[in-house]
Each structure stands twice: as structure tokens, then as C-alpha cells.
Amino acid sequence: xxxxxxxxxxxxxxxxxxxxxxxxxxxxxxxxxxxxxxxxxxxxxxxxxxxxxxxxxxxxxxxxxxxxxxxxxxxxxxxxxxxxxxxxxxxxxxxxxxxxxxxxxxxxxxxxxxxxxxxxxxxxxxxxxxxxxxxxxxxxxxxxxxxxxxxxxxxxxxxxxxxxxxxxxxxxxxxxxxxxxxxxxxxxxxxxxxxxxxxxxxxxxxxxxxxxxxxxxxxxxxxxxxxxxxxxxxxxxxxxxxxxxxxxxxxxxxxxxxxxxxxxxxxxxxxxxxxxxxxxxxxxxxxxxxxxxxxxxxxxxxxxxxxxxxxxxxxxxxxxxxxxxxxxxxxxxxxxxxxxxxxxxxxxxxxxxx
Ligand code: PMP
Numbered sequence: 234x235x236x237x238x239x240x241x242x243x244x245x246x247x248x249x250x251x252x253x254x255x256x257x258x259x260x261x262x263x264x265x266x267x268x269x270x271x272x273x274x275x276x277x278x279x280x281x282x283x284x285x286x287x288x289x290x291x292x293x294x295x296x297x298x299x300x301x302x303x304x305x306x307x308x309x310x311x312x313x314x315x316x317x318x319x320x321x322x323x324x325x326x327x328x329x330x331x332x333x334x335x336x337x338x339x340x341x342x343x344x345x346x347x348x349x350x351x352x353x354x355x356x357x358x359x360x361x362x363x364x365x366x367x368x369x370x371x372x373x374x375x376x377x378x379x380x381x382x383x384x385x386x387x388x389x390x391x392x393x394x395x396x397x398x399x400x401x402x403x404x405x406x407x408x409x410x411x412x413x414x415x416x417x418x419x420x421x422x423x424x425x426x427x428x429x430x431x432x433x434x435x436x437x438x439x440x441x442x443x444x445x446x447x448x449x450x451x452x453x454x455x456x457x458x459x460x461x462x463x464x465x466x467x468x469x470x471x472x473x474x475x476x477x478x479x480x481x482x483x484x485x486x487x488x489x490x491x492x493x494x495x496x497x498x499x500x501x502x503x504x505x506x507x508x509x510x511x512x513x514x515x516x517x518x519x520x521x522x523x524x525x526x527x528x529x530x531x532x533x534x535x536x537x538x539x540x541x542x543x544x545x546x547x548x549x550x551x552x553x554x555x556x557x558x559x560x561x562x563x564x565x566x567x568x569x570x571x572x573x574x575x576x577x578x579x580x581x582x583x584x585x586x587x
Contacts, residue, residue: 241354248348251551260574262565263549265387265416265526267445267501269568271483272493275446278486279479290481292473297481300488301453305425310458313465314484316475318415318439318452322381323349324467325435325454329409330355330379337378341366341557343387343413362389366520370397374404383413385421388553388563390522392421402431409460411435416524418443418498419505425455432457442525443501444487444494449480501525505566511576515583530560534583542582548575 234243251264270276294314302309315321326349330336336357338346350357360372366389373380380401385392402410412424414436424436435456440446454464468475476484487494505527509519512529519529530536540552540562551563564575 242352245351246348248345252549254549257547259544260548260567260571262567262571262575263551263563264447265442265524265563265565266447267442267497267525268571269445269497269500271445271449272487272490274490274493275483275486278482279449282479282482285478288478290474290476290478292469294476294481294484297476297484297488300485304488304491305455307425307428307455308458311428311455311461313454313461313468314476314481315452315454315468316472317441317450318413318437318454319345320450320475321437321452321454321464322346322411322413323352324464325379325381325409325411325437326350326353326355327467328463329411329435330357332356334377334379334408336381337373337376338381339368339386341386341389341555342381343383343415344553346381362386366391368393368397370400373401377405377408379408380405380410381413382410383415384424385416385419385522385524387416387524388526388551388558388561389520389528390416390524390526391520392523395422395424395427398424399427399431402427402434406433409433409435411437414438416442416526418494419525420498420502420523428456432459435460440484440487443498445497446480446483446487449483451476451480451484501566504569504572507569508564508566508572508576511572512579515576515579525566527564527566528558528561529564530562531583534586536560536562539579539582543575543578546578546582548578550575 297314298309298312301312336350336355337360340359340361363369398412410433414423417423428434435454437454440451508527517529517531519527536559537552540550543550
């Protein structure tokens, strides 16, 4: 830290993104990216847009917003595009949390929530998940806090039914409830259909996972027009040009080729079933995931050691050091070929120590 760094950030512990090493070609199953390239239409639209990069991008994302609103059957004033959904989540912490609206989220969830809370000097509570990593819905009812729930949750992949989300929304009418649907497209019911019923519901989604655009950085917040206006106030007070021209174009191409993304999601769901079945044969247990990752542990092989051994052999998975989950690893569901490389290496590692 330099002597110039503001005191207000001196205790800030930054988020650690999943590693993106360049020292060798890894089988990369650690950051929940799509194993499939962006749709050809997305690539072509982005390439065309490169010719206009001398001009500022459209701060209103007019075409993207129109196409997305049509696809989702919502109003153009009910969605805001952001630089990845991380941007939308940060805006929500800025817009809807303060001393009298502290944030609340599970103790085991997306690691960026506490960082956004600290960054924005927002008080927060971490509510423990049950022993099986499910949410105890009663813990969130009538708590009068701004609630952040990843659905399905990360890194467990466990989903909450919409009826439980409705209970939480109904019992906290004076607080915004943010449902982070980064992984929703792989088999969870979306809460987007509830935005016209609950004016305190904000849903965030992303093009990073199911739509193969992690490097393009495109996310969105979906909610009532008045919540979206608040987020726009934050956006226009920080960076109105937060989505570059090429990414806006890639987003339009992706939406126009929606069937491609849906096919890919179906393949990932099949591969998830294959991966969990194979891991079970090797003795692993896992949480019931509806995401594009599996959260698994072996009864006799240490989680961190497995991660390190696989890394040595060119396979990357994600290990977290937090006490409650240190026995586990989060494995992104890739192509069948990638999963076979992973499984072959796990088998060899387990046999070496048998
Ligand atoms: N929410 C959750 C639960 C995530 O795991 C991620 C990915 N790290 C994000 C949001 C943010 O993803 P992005 O900014 O790429 O949209």
C-alpha cells in the first residue's frame, strides 16, 4: 500500500478471481466459463463493430436493450446492461444498501458480496447455511435488510424454488431483494417473471456463462422501471460508457442466435449428469447442482491436495480455503472430452495413493 492510499480503503481485502495462468495449456475447469465459443453471429457482429471504435459507444445500449427486452418479454425500461454482472451487483450495493439498509447474504456464497459491501462501507451480515449447504428460508424472512441470494448458489450449485424467493420478497417489502442468476440457464427457474409482481425484486444475469461471452463482459439487472432508474443514476455517476461497442454488438448477435446458447446449456446439463455419475463411482460426494459446475469432495483425499495434484498435471479446478468448504473442489462442467481428461487424472491420482 502506498502512503497515498486512502484510509477509507486501508482494510479492504480485494476479491481474488479464479486463476488464469498462461504458463501452459491447461484443461481449464476453474472459472465456470463456457467451453463453447461465442455464437458465429456474435463474432461477426463484434468484428463489424470494430470499424466504429473511433466513436464512443452508445451509453443507452439501444439495440441491445430492445432485442433483449423482446426476447424476455419485458419493457426496455426494466433492464440495465452492465460490464459483467459484477458491475450490476456493485451498483446494487451502492444504490440499495446503507446504515439503515444493511446487506445480508449466506456465509457460503459468491465471494464478491462481502468485498462489495466493504468497498461501499455497507454493514452486512453473513447468514450461515444449513449443514447440507441449503438456505434456511426463515432466516431471511422479515429481516429488513437488503438481501443478496445467488440462485443457484455458488459454489454449491444448489437452487432455491421460486416459492421460497416469493416468501422472502413478501416478508421484506421495504427492502430490495437481489437474486443473482449468473447460473440460472443451466436448469434453475428464473425469478424474472416475478418483476411485475414485486417492486422490491432485482434480478441480475450475465452473458459470461451460458452465452459464452465472459471476455466480452456483459451482464444485466432486471427489475421494475424505478429500480432500474436508480441503477442508471449510479451508472451515469460512474461510467456511462461501461459497455464497449464490440461487446454491445456481440450481445445483439448472441440474442439473435439464442437457440445456439440454449443448445449449449442442454449439452452442459448432460455433461453435468455424466460428471457427477463418474465422480460418484470414484467415491466422491457432491451437492445437487443445477449450475455449470459441480461441488464435490472425496472421503479420503484432501481437497487442496487434489487441486494441486491436478494442476501439476495440467487440469485446473477451483479450491476455496474457507473452513466450511475446504474439503471440496468446484469443478466447471466442460465438454465431455475435457471431463474425460479430468476423470482420467483423478483416477490416476487416487490410485497412486491407494
Ligand atoms: N455472480 C456469481 C454467483 C458468479 O459466480 C459470478 C462469476 N464470477 C458473477 C456473479 C459475475 O460474473 P460476471 O461479472 O462475469 O457476469
